[in-house]
Amino acid sequence: MTTMPTTFFEWVFFLLQQYGGLFVKGALVTLLLALIGTFVGCIIGFVVGIIQTIPVDPNTGTVKKSFYRCVRWLLDAYVEVFRGTPMIVQAMVVYYGSMSIFNIDMSAMFAGFLVVSINTGAYMAETVRGGINSIDPGQTEAATAIGMNHFQTMRSVIIPQALRNIMPQIGNNLIINIKDTSVLNVISVTELYFSSKSAAGVYYKYFEVFFITCVIYFVMTFTVSRFLRWVEGRMAGPRDYQLVTYDPMQDPCGHFPMPTRKEQD
Amino acid sequence: MDEQKNILEIKELKKKFGEREILKGINFSVNKGDVVCIIGPSGSGKSTLIRCINFLETPTSGEICYKGEDVLKKYKDLALYRTKVGMVFQQFNLFNNMTVLENCVVGQVKVLKKDHEAARQTAMKYLYYVGMADYINAKPNQLSGGQKQRVAIARAMALEPEILLLDEPTSALDSEMVGEVLNVMRELANAGLTMIVVTHEMAFAREVASKVVFIDQGVIAEEATPEIIFKNPSNPRTKEFLSRFNQNN
Ligand SMILES: Nc1ncnc2c1ncn2[C@@H]1O[C@H](COP(=O)(O)OP(=O)(O)O)[C@@H](O)[C@H]1O
Ligand SMILES: [Mg+2]
Numbered sequence: 001m002t003t004m005p006t007t008f009f010e011w012v013f014f015l016l017q018q019y020g021g022l023f024v025k026g027a028l029v030t031l032l033l034a035l036i037g038t039f040v041g042c043i044i045g046f047v048v049g050i051i052q053t054i055p056v057d058p059n060t061g062t063v064k065k066s067f068y069r070c071v072r073w074l075l076d077a078y079v080e081v082f083r084g085t086p087m088i089v090q091a092m093v094v095y096y097g098s099m100s101i102f103n104i105d106m107s108a109m110f111a112g113f114l115v116v117s118i119n120t121g122a123y124m125a126e127t128v129r130g131g132i133n134s135i136d137p138g139q140t141e142a143a144t145a146i147g148m149n150h151f152q153t154m155r156s157v158i159i160p161q162a163l164r165n166i167m168p169q170i171g172n173n174l175i176i177n178i179k180d181t182s183v184l185n186v187i188s189v190t191e192l193y194f195s196s197k198s199a200a201g202v203y204y205k206y207f208e209v210f211f212i213t214c215v216i217y218f219v220m221t222f223t224v225s226r227f228l229r230w231v232e233g234r235m236a237g238p239r240d241y242q243l244v245t246y247d248p249m250q251d252p253c254g255h256f257p258m259p260t261r262k263e264q265d
Numbered sequence: 266m267d268e269q270k271n272i273l274e275i276k277e278l279k280k281k282f283g284e285r286e287i288l289k290g291i292n293f294s295v296n297k298g299d300v301v302c303i304i305g306p307s308g309s310g311k312s313t314l315i316r317c318i319n320f321l322e323t324p325t326s327g328e329i330c331y332k333g334e335d336v337l338k339k340y341k342d343l344a345l346y347r348t349k350v351g352m353v354f355q356q357f358n359l360f361n362n363m364t365v366l367e368n369c370v371v372g373q374v375k376v377l378k379k380d381h382e383a384a385r386q387t388a389m390k391y392l393y394y395v396g397m398a399d400y401i402n403a404k405p406n407q408l409s410g411g412q413k414q415r416v417a418i419a420r421a422m423a424l425e426p427e428i429l430l431l432d433e434p435t436s437a438l439d440s441e442m443v444g445e446v447l448n449v450m451r452e453l454a455n456a457g458l459t460m461i462v463v464t465h466e467m468a469f470a471r472e473v474a475s476k477v478v479f480i481d482q483g484v485i486a487e488e489a490t491p492e493i494i495f496k497n498p499s500n501p502r503t504k505e506f507l508s509r510f511n512q513n514n
Contacts, residue, residue, distance in 0.1 A: 142358035146372035147344035156371055160362040246398035
């Protein structure tokens with residue numbers, strides 16, 4: 001390393017050589033935070049959404065009713081609080097708060113995962129509730145009428161359809177998370193923004209470093225966006241179906257006469 | 266003996282939505298093998314009644330007895346009762362994320378806890394009866410209305426219920442598809458299935474019903490055999506409804 005780079009592109013090239021590993025590591029941490037945070041957030045969102053849509057029969061006892069009301073109130077509070085405060089502040093409160101109040105010394109990384117997950121969960125809860133409500137209630141009724149309970153109905157009928165409908169929002173959340181995990185630098189999570197800042201500080205080449213950072217962020221979000229579109233297409237399933245010729249004689253259950261009511265009990 | 270025959274009895278059934286009383290004390294009983302057709306003007310409470318029978322609506326008061334026993338007392342979990350009382354809806358309400366076959370399998374597996382192969386066989390049996398066995402891989406939104414409703418009937422029958430409730434099963438269908446669904450219903454009736462059918466298909470009611478119940482403004486205005494209801498109703502409101510009905514069609 002004898003001559004220092006002079007032009008912009010020389011600097012970019014130089015910085016990539018010097019800090020390539022750092023960028024890659026940072027990008028991986030960012031991607032991991034975003035992916036796991038979004039995934040866990042979705043699970044939280046679905047759990048909250050399912051609980052919030054439990055139908056309360058007018059005949060249920062008052063104890064059970066007030067219990068449901070209590071749970072619902074808590075979940076509403078969770079959604080409102082975490083949607084209503086910036087993630088950067090949540091990160092500070094969770095990381096330093098857990099230490100000073102509960103004496104838990106969590107790693108910055110763990111706090112990061114926690115904050116992204118809970119934050120995404122709050123947004124997803126609303127999205128999931130909307131997704132569930134968008135499925136026509138007739139299907140829920142039909143499921144009830146064949147004896148399925150709320151959780152069976154949710155799992156087999158409603159959630160698969162709601163999931164498909166809210167895939168675009170899940171994708172949106174993932175992309176937002178890739179970008180917004182950058183705020184976790186305030187608690188020293190070594191994600192891409194934090195790594196870039198470290199790299200930039202060495203030669204005071206902020207523009208060049210963050211140009212690289214910018215490109216990396218964009219490549220990540222663009223790839224994810226395209227991938228999700230592909231997944232959406234896959235989820236739609238085939239557009240047409242094949243008729244199968246059903247020969248009851250070939251079926252192990254054989255040929256049945258019209259069902260006659262069993263004259264039992 | 267009489268106990269045996271009486272499969273469903275509804276006693277003083279009342280249903281309020283808020284302050285509005287929609288059902289004002291309904292009494293009637295259904296014998297095994299009966300086909301009861303419920304007719305009446307729109308808004309008279311027919312759907313509410315049929316939905317109360319399998320507790321999709323919770324009755325405000327009154328009793329529903331299945332095989333002589335109060336359902337709410339006997340069945341802590343209504344799921345088991347609901348498998349014995351199948352339901353077919355006006356809007357089909359098929360599960361859109363499942364194929365035709367899955368629609369007919371899911372209840373057997375989840376509720377009756379049958380193994381998948383046994384459930385598939387039963388599903389195929391009923392899909393075959395309704396003439397939809399060739400379509401097992403289709404999704405509901407790829408079918409015509411008549412086909413959807415036949416699948417919905419197969420789905421309900423796959424649980425092998427003792428009673429089948431049908432709420433205007435042909436009202437959402439284009440007229441050329443009404444026949445195929447009525448044919449299936451006719452066959453089920455001939456096979457001895459107990460059915461309660463809300464319908465505006467008077468020809469069907471006249472031909473198949475063992476009893477016709479005319480509901481008006483939340484009460485049973487008249488209940489009789491189809492011959493009496495259609496030829497010689499005793500209640501002037503029945504007569505008026507039927508004549509108005511005939512003009513409209
Ligand atoms: N969930 C509900 N809440 C309030 N009113 C209802 C509800 N369901 C039905 N109703 C009212 O009950 C009356 C009877 O409805 P319904 O049983 O559907 O009549 P039908 O099936 O005979 O046309 C209607 O006036 C309707 O507006
Ligand atoms: Mg109706």
